[in-house]
Amino acid sequence: xxxxxxxxxxxxxxxxxxxxxxxxxxxxxxxxxxxxxxxxxxxxxxxxxxxxxxxxxxxxxxxxxxxxxxxxxxxxxxxxxxxxxxxxxxxxxxxxxxxxxxxxxxxxxxxxxxxxxxxxxxxxxxxxxxxxxxxxxxxxxxxxxxxxxxxxxxxxxxxxxxxxxxxxxxxxxxxxxxxxxxxxxxxxxxxxxxxxxxxxxxxxxxxxxxxxxxxxxxxxxxxxxxxxxxxxxxxxxxxxxxxxxxxxxx
Amino acid sequence: xxxxxxxxxxxxxxxxxxxxxxxxxxxxxxxxxxxxxxxxxxxxxxxxxxxxxxxxxxxxxxxxxxxxxxxxxxxxxxxxxxxxxxxxxxxxxxxxxxxxxxxxxxxxxxxxxxxxxxxxxxxxxxxxxxxxxxxxxxxxxxxxxxxxxxxxxxxxxxxxxxxxxxxxxxxxxxxxxxxxxxxxxxxxxxxxxxxxxxxxxxxxxxxxxxxxxxx
Numbered sequence: 056x057x058x059x060x061x062x063x064x065x066x067x068x069x070x071x072x073x074x075x076x077x078x079x080x081x082x083x084x085x086x087x088x089x090x091x092x093x094x095x096x097x098x099x100x101x102x103x104x105x106x107x108x109x110x111x112x113x114x115x116x117x118x119x120x121x122x123x124x125x126x127x128x129x130x131x132x133x134x135x136x137x138x139x140x141x142x143x144x145x146x147x148x149x150x151x152x153x154x155x156x157x158x159x160x161x162x163x164x165x166x167x168x169x170x171x172x173x174x175x176x177x178x179x180x181x182x183x184x185x186x187x188x189x190x191x192x193x194x195x196x197x198x199x200x201x202x203x204x205x206x207x208x209x210x211x212x213x214x215x216x217x218x219x220x221x222x223x224x225x226x227x228x229x230x231x232x233x234x235x236x237x238x239x240x241x242x243x244x245x246x247x248x249x250x251x252x253x254x255x256x257x258x259x260x261x262x263x264x265x266x267x268x269x270x271x272x273x274x275x276x277x278x279x280x281x282x283x284x285x286x287x288x289x290x291x292x293x294x295x296x297x298x299x300x301x302x303x304x305x
Numbered sequence: 306x307x308x309x310x311x312x313x314x315x316x317x318x319x320x321x322x323x324x325x326x327x328x329x330x331x332x333x334x335x336x337x338x339x340x341x342x343x344x345x346x347x348x349x350x351x352x353x354x355x356x357x358x359x360x361x362x363x364x365x366x367x368x369x370x371x372x373x374x375x376x377x378x379x380x381x382x383x384x385x386x387x388x389x390x391x392x393x394x395x396x397x398x399x400x401x402x403x404x405x406x407x408x409x410x411x412x413x414x415x416x417x418x419x420x421x422x423x424x425x426x427x428x429x430x431x432x433x434x435x436x437x438x439x440x441x442x443x444x445x446x447x448x449x450x451x452x453x454x455x456x457x458x459x460x461x462x463x464x465x466x467x468x469x470x471x472x473x474x475x476x477x478x479x480x481x482x483x484x485x486x487x488x489x490x491x492x493x494x495x496x497x498x499x500x501x502x503x504x505x506x507x508x509x510x511x512x513x514x515x516x517x518x519x520x
Contacts (some may be wrong), residue, residue, distance in 0.1 A: 066373040073380065077387050084394055091398035099401065119468075125401075220409045224342025224459070224493060227409070261476050276342075276493045 098125045100154050101132040107202035107215040108178040108185040110135050113232070120232055136187075138177040142298055143170065150174075158191040158200070165294075175298060178204070185212055186302060188295055192287025195279040196220045199229065199287060205243065207304040211252070214238040216284065226280030237263045237271040243288070245269050249296050251289035254281035309438070316438040320446030323516065326419045327450040328506045333419040337451055338498040340413065344467050347455030350410050351448025355441060357388050358420050362440035364388070365428035372429070381424040382415075389414050419447055454501045462492030 059065060102122040105111065110131065112121040123131050132154075139153035153174040164171040178185040184207065191200045197219035204212040216229040228234055241252050241263075255270040256278065263271055273281045292299070309317075326332045333354075340346045364384050365372075372380050389411055396404035414420070423443050428436040459465055464472040464482075473480015475488055491497050510516045 060371065060373045061375070066375050069371070069373050070376055070379075073383065077383055081387065081390060084391060088394050088398040092394070095397065095401040220412070222342065223340050223346035223409060224463070275490050 095125075097155070098128050101128045103215045103217065104154060104176055104178075104187055104202055105132060105135060107187050107204040107213045108135065108180060109204070109213045110178075110180060120230065120235075135178050135180060136176050137179050140175045140177065142173040142175065142295075147298075158189045159198070162191060173295065173298075175295070186299075188291060190287045190291040192283050192290065194218050194221045194229075194283040195226050195277075196222070199280070199283055201287070203238075203288065203291070205299070207302055209242055209244045209249075209299065209303055211238045211241045211243065218280070221280050222277070224276075225274065226277040228274050228277065229280060229284055234271075234274060240266045241269065241271060242267055243269070243292050249292045249299065251285065251292045253285045255285075256281075313435065313438055316435060317442035317445065320442040321449060322446075322509075323513065325446045325450065325509075326422070326443050327447055327502065328509055329516065330419075330422070332422050333417050333447055334502070336413045336417055337447075337454060337502060338495040340410065341451055341454040341458055341498050341501075342462065342493045342495075343459045343465075344452065344455040346410075347451040348448075349406060350413070351444065351451050353392075353407060353410055353414055354417060354419070354447060355444035356392065357385060357414050358423060358440040358444045359437055360388055360440075361385055361420060362423060362428040362436040363433045365424045366431060366433040366436035369429050377429065378421070378425075381421055384424075385415050385420055419443060450502065450505060453505060454498050457501050458492045458497055461489050462497070464488050 060069075102125070105123055105128070106120070111123060113119075114121070122128070136154075139150055141148050141150045141153050141156070154176065156172055156174045158174075161171040161173065174189060176187040178187055185204045186206070187202050187204045189200070189202055191198065193199065199216065199218040199221065201214060201216035203214045206212055214235050216235060218227060218229060221227045221229065238252060243249060243251055250269045253270050254273045256273040258268065258270045258272060260268070260270070261272050320326055323329065327334065327337055336350060340350050361381075361384055365381060368380070368384075393404060393407070393411055396407060423440060427439045431439070456466070459467075460471070464470060464475055470480075472486070473482045475482050
């Protein structure tokens, strides 16, 4: 027996109505929640930048990653980050919203041969200067990004990594403290060359005692994500090399 | 029996044992392999699927008499995708940390065959309340297997549970590692999940011979 829901007209009308209804629900939701989401993303960036320079609420145990709470992060960010710079070719300008620059877009501009902006954040803690540089690259499944904090000897003072969709338990562990803490004290220089830091398998240094080998111990089962991290650091260092040359203590 | 009749109770308990979506129906294997390297991820995935399947089953059940059968699969897909996006957006606005933990699962939930399977096999033919129970039951059955697999993979592969070292420190050689024990690196890669699921299927069928197929 033919059912009224089997007719072609009904099917087309149903599909049209469904698309409109679902579309409007989602559009309404997206615009209603947008301000909240934007603010959360802003706080997160500030938290990440502060984390890289060692302003966080981590305890002494090598356990979890603890950021500055979101309700105070704005004030803390303003007090620790002394300067936000934007590098545009040879020009370096100050911009208090440099942290909102989307590095992904800038990297795309470089590829297209267009003008691009590179942000740098200069933080100060206990009288010591930190140069914090954003990074962006590719992991196994999706984007990875982070921040690296250097001092004027090009020694890493701290890093923060994050990812969009690396495998939980494997590649996703790049945002665990035991991995990120390994980078502290490593140098991105090899002699006077800007070499970056490699996530190396079998460097026979699981405790990361050797700090001048440009290597940290890799994560088991996360080869491609690890290679992505190495490549991301290498590319970033290459990109920022002219600026780093100007601040390096010689 | 106040709240649930016997038939309704069966909707919850059957998928936990003799009609388990993973070990008997062999659905949802893809996500069971992908995210069970650690216990926490397994648990988060189980809870997310429970929400989506419970709510999705109700929505599909309410719409079951007006959905044109020619495009019902697409309609089901839209319902799952919409639910997942709504949850994702609301979490991003009000529970940002949690939403970041869940981000990686969003794609996996939409493509989970258990969800489409239950919409198609149950919600299209039953009322909302029973569909809801069916959704909860199946996601529980799915979750139980996920947690069991996650438990063994994290314990044997990394020596931790929920990220806490329970067997000692593999690098400093304390605890069990002092006796020469080593983590099994194989357990943290996806094929290990297949073997653990296989062992669960074996145990389940040897305890209940009625489940073994005739050749």
